[in-house]
Amino acid sequence: MIVVTGATGTVGRPLVTALAAAGEQVTAVSRRPGDGTLPDGVRHHRADLAVAGSLRPVLDGADALFLLLSGELLLDGGGAAPRALLDAAVAGGVRRVVLLSSQATGTRPRSASHARLRAFEEAVRGSGSDWTVLRPSGFHSNAFAWAEPVRTARTVAAPFGDVALPTVDPQDLAEAAAAVLREDGAPRTGGRAQERTHAGRTYVLTGPAPVSPREQAAALGSALGEPVAFHELTREEARGHLLTVMPETVAEGTLDILGEPTDAERQVSPDVERLLGRPASSFAAWARRNAAAFR
């Protein structure tokens, strides 16, 4: 049985769907049951990851755990110590742990905004399980923040209009996580025996090409069949918007990546294609699939 935390969110929901469609027994975990649209046969279990012990009853009979931390769990003092959570999982019989982390834990090893995720990576690596860490770039779906202004004024307002980053489709993240949780790691092509496992691996998951906010606005326009204007915000203006939905350290960390990406953050990683055996999905394709939210 596979336990999926964050199961009602952007990545967890399609992951639960992919695992259930593949015939896996899945327990979906979040604090609230969500909108009740989990696939037939998937058991939902309420648990608060801020309390390590609350995972215990969920883990009965679990072989694998997909671990996703969000919201206050990523802030200093945000609930259970990473080690306590991992100890609870391994004591509960979990052999494989897949952590959804972030590319920035590797590219910005001293950033305050990713300190908790770094601590979770360390705890996962020291857990004694067959661990795998997934480090995604920014999600295509962050563009949902523009849905209302695109719907009402056909305008996107964002900072750093011409800084291009290889954002990733959360559907690809879900499929990559499902592949890692289900497969024994046998590569699709070649590889020596000791390379044939996802255990002990860290994958960087990006989209297929860098795309700038201005290009994202244009892609939304193409998906809608109507032009979408782009208005560039200053860093300060963008900071003001971000502070309404996230704490200061996270807002500053986000703006640093968007405005002054490192060379590694600009690069396309081959790992989605390696894991899925097909190219990563573009922002334009994501925009076409999600156009209804912007109409």
Ligand SMILES: NC(=O)c1ccc[n+]([C@@H]2O[C@H](COP(=O)([O-])OP(=O)(O)OC[C@H]3O[C@@H](n4cnc5c(N)ncnc54)[C@H](OP(=O)(O)O)[C@@H]3O)[C@@H](O)[C@H]2O)c1
């Ligand atoms: N967005 C990006 O560009 C980006 C880039 C790189 C990495 N990431 C990483 O992606 C993760 C966020 O993934 P997402 O977008 O799929 O999240 P999301 O859509 O915000 O969903 C969060 C999920 O976690 C559950 N949850 C939240 N707090 C919980 C708690 N205390 N106990 C148990 N469940 C809890 C939520 O349900 P309830 O609220 O009902 O509990 C929900 O199912 C973060 O770790 C972030 O660092 C994001």
